[in-house]
Amino acid sequence: MLGGGLARSPPASAGGFYSDEMRRSAVTVRMGFASGEARIRRMTKRLWIETVGCQMNVLDSELVVAALRRHGWEMARTTAEADAVFYNTCSVRQHAEDKVYSALGRIRLEKQQRPGLVVGVLGCMAQKDQELVRKRAPWVDLVVGPGQLHRVPGLVDDVLAGGGPRLEVSLDRTGGSREAIAQSFESYDPDRDPQMRPTPFQAFIRTQTGCDKFCAFCVVPHVRGPEQARAPATIVAEARKLVAEGCREITLIGQTVNSYRWKDGGTTTRLADLLVLLDAIDGLDRIKFVTNYPRDMTDDLIAAVRDLPKVSYYLHVPAQHGSDAVLTRMKRGYSIGEYMEMLGRLREAIPHAAVTSDFIVGFCGETDAEFQTALDLVRTADFKSSFIFKYSPRPGTKAFDRQPDDVPETVKKERNQALEEAQAAVSLAGNLRFIGTRQQVLVEGISVREERRQGEQATSPESLAQLKGRTMCDRIVVFDAPLRLVGRLVDVDIQAAGAWSLAGDVADGLADAVPLEHLLQNGGADAPPTLYDIDLTAASSSGRAGTTQTGATPADTTAGA
Numbered sequence: 001m002l003g004g005g006l007a008r009s010p011p012a013s014a015g016g017f018y019s020d021e022m023r024r025s026a027v028t029v030r031m032g033f034a035s036g037e038a039r040i041r042r043m044t045k046r047l048w049i050e051t052v053g054c055q056m057n058v059l060d061s062e063l064v065v066a067a068l069r070r071h072g073w074e075m076a077r078t079t080a081e082a083d084a085v086f087y088n089t090c091s092v093r094q095h096a097e098d099k100v101y102s103a104l105g106r107i108r109l110e111k112q113q114r115p116g117l118v119v120g121v122l123g124c125m126a127q128k129d130q131e132l133v134r135k136r137a138p139w140v141d142l143v144v145g146p147g148q149l150h151r152v153p154g155l156v157d158d159v160l161a162g163g164g165p166r167l168e169v170s171l172d173r174t175g176g177s178r179e180a181i182a183q184s185f186e187s188y189d190p191d192r193d194p195q196m197r198p199t200p201f202q203a204f205i206r207t208q209t210g211c212d213k214f215c216a217f218c219v220v221p222h223v224r225g226p227e228q229a230r231a232p233a234t235i236v237a238e239a240r241k242l243v244a245e246g247c248r249e250i251t252l253i254g255q256t257v258n259s260y261r262w263k264d265g266g267t268t269t270r271l272a273d274l275l276v277l278l279d280a281i282d283g284l285d286r287i288k289f290v291t292n293y294p295r296d297m298t299d300d301l302i303a304a305v306r307d308l309p310k311v312s313y314y315l316h317v318p319a320q321h322g323s324d325a326v327l328t329r330m331k332r333g334y335s336i337g338e339y340m341e342m343l344g345r346l347r348e349a350i351p352h353a354a355v356t357s358d359f360i361v362g363f364c365g366e367t368d369a370e371f372q373t374a375l376d377l378v379r380t381a382d383f384k385s386s387f388i389f390k391y392s393p394r395p396g397t398k399a400f401d402r403q404p405d406d407v408p409e410t411v412k413k414e415r416n417q418a419l420e421e422a423q424a425a426v427s428l429a430g431n432l433r434f435i436g437t438r439q440q441v442l443v444e445g446i447s448v449r450e451e452r453r454q455g456e457q458a459t460s461p462e463s464l465a466q467l468k469g470r471t472m473c474d475r476i477v478v479f480d481a482p483l484r485l486v487g488r489l490v491d492v493d494i495q496a497a498g499a500w501s502l503a504g505d506v507a508d509g510l511a512d513a514v515p516l517e518h519l520l521q522n523g524g525a526d527a528p529p530t531l532y533d534i535d536l537t538a539a540s541s542s543g544r545a546g547t548t549q550t551g552a553t554p555a556d557t558t559a560g561a
């Protein structure tokens with residue numbers, strides 16, 4: 001029931017409910033329901049969830065969907081057939097928030113026609129804006145911050161039972177002791193729903209939540225709370241379970257993943273130690289981790305990437321700028337000299353490493369000369385790619401409070417374009433070096449071009465299609481091959497290169513493809529039957545029925561660090 005104020009429960013720290021704890025795409029993927037599901041569909045509640053932002057949000061959506069499925073919910077194919085529509089939101093840039101408020105404006109019409117529809121705003125924007133969400137969109141029933149997502153099933157039930165709108169958020173960073181604030185950001189990683197993953201054979205695993213770095217421009221420490229690591233045993237157990245379900249590649253995610261530290265008595269486990277434990281898991285082929293904070297790129301971690309065969313040598317280490325003065329204003333905690341020293345150590349140990357960066361242009365007070373240093377860095381650092389953003393002031397951050405947003409929008413746009421053009425030239429040069437090499441590729445699905453060509457048509461596994469996959473260094477490769485190769489590791493001979501992708505031919509007549517049966521055997525009897533029921537055309541994209549991921553700009557996929 002709408003109207004009235006939001007009912008706010010005590011923070012989870014006060015009572016406690018659970019004591020344990022970007023691929024970028026705007027495509028909606030629809031999957032067929034199993035026949036049994038179709039029969040009971042009308043008797044159950046249906047959810048539509050739209051995810052904006054980074055991998056952390058994608059994983060959060062996966063967990064929310066899994067929790068609701070355990071409460072008998074199914075995924076809706078459209079908002080029109082949904083009983084609840086959720087927006088899992090991002091606050092890193094104003095643009096992402098604007099998208100959510102636009103979507104809320106659209107869903108208002110459906111809510112007017114179907115007052116029983118539950119509309120929810122989840123995630124970072126909910127934590128940041130709190131009551132403001134309902135001031136701007138009074139038809140919203142649920143406002144739930146990222147530290148309270150485990151409560152969503154109960155909250156939806158409350159709303160459906162006529163309990164009125166609900167607000168569940170964690171404490172502000174100034175709202176109590178560090179311990180109390182940390183407890184109010186209860187993260188949870190229960191069993192997830194394999195159908196929500198970008199693909200059935202790739203999954204994210206959270207290593208930690210929150211961030212304590214407080215860069216001047218960044219809202220993450222405020223909306224995601226203090227940095228809190230998960231126990232290594234929990235992470236390894238989750239990885240083993242995912243592998244048993246058929247997962248071949250895991251990506252460890254944390255806002256500053258390489259800051260990972262878990263203390264147990266006198267023993268400290270760091271990310272390098274965690275990678276050793278994960279590398280030993282049979283059936284797992286690839287391990288990635290994002291996002292890295294430059295000062296925590298330690299020698300032991302670099303050695304682990306160099307020495308562990310399953311660890312991808314793709315490293316996202318955002319520099320953010322090339323000027324010491326700007327880095328100081330950003331409160332990044334390092335100089336450009338220190339960044340270059342880190343890059344030198346990394347490249348010396350792993351010459352073939354693919355390093356990527358984020359850049360912010362037009363940050364407060366950025367002069368032409370300062371911008372030139374960012375341009376120089378992009379031209380010389382040989383980044384595989386860079387995710388480039390115009391500065392967007394975020395309420396609650398130090399920059400918002402203390403530094404004027406004084407670079408005109410037109411100048412921001414020009415600098416953004418200049419940096420993108422410089423990076424495109426560097427990326428093309430880097431990719432051209434791959435022509436004539438043979439790369440092992442994990443086949444993720446059909447390419448965007450093939451997706452447009454095929455639309456929603458069902459296609460036989462033997463049909464030839466343009467597929468896409470990624471190398472160990474995270475380069476995208478497209479090639480023509482049968483659809484049955486989706487989810488397998490194949491060798492591809494690279495024949496051509498563009499700035500953002502490679503193209504080639506599958507080597508040796510597909511002889512190196514791992515049979516799907518092998519995956520099924522790895523899955524064992526406990527593997528969920530739905531996992532391999534997925535239409536291969538659907539397996540190529542980044543969503544599932546009732547879910548979209550929108551508004552994810554390249555760096556949204558790696559928001560953090």
Ligand code: SF4
Pocket residue numbers: 211212213214215218219220221255256293559560561
């Ligand atoms: S930019 Fe990264 S390191 Fe800095 S506060 Fe945000 S999440 Fe933390």
